[in-house]
Amino acid sequence: MNENHSENTLDLSGLICPLPVLKARKRLxxxxxxxxxxxxxxxPMSAIDMPHFxxxxxxxxxEQQQDGPVLIFRIRCK
Known part of the structure; x- marks a missing residue:
């Protein structure tokens, strides 16, 4: 998949609900x-909250994947 858009990374490790979604919304x-x-x-709630958001x-x-306790989401901005 060849994209012309760069990928930004937002590390929200350690934050609990609802902060991951709120910070992702602000960045998007x-x-x-x-x-x-x-x-x-x-x-762990991000696995439910992020797709819903x-x-x-x-x-x-x-994409949504999990590596141990770490959840990784790739989101295309509307």
Missing amino acids: AAMAPGAILKVIATD CNEQGHMLL
Whole structure:
């Protein structure tokens, strides 16, 4: 997959609900449409909250993976 948009990374490790979603929302609001945000979180609730947030706000969740306690989301800004 060849993208013309750069990928931003937002490390939210250690933050608990609702902060990961709130901080991701703030960062996405400042990004250009089509840009990709990689979010790193450790709050287990993020596995539920982040997909729900993307669905509600119209962003596209490209990928969701887990590596031990670390959750990684790749989101395309609407």
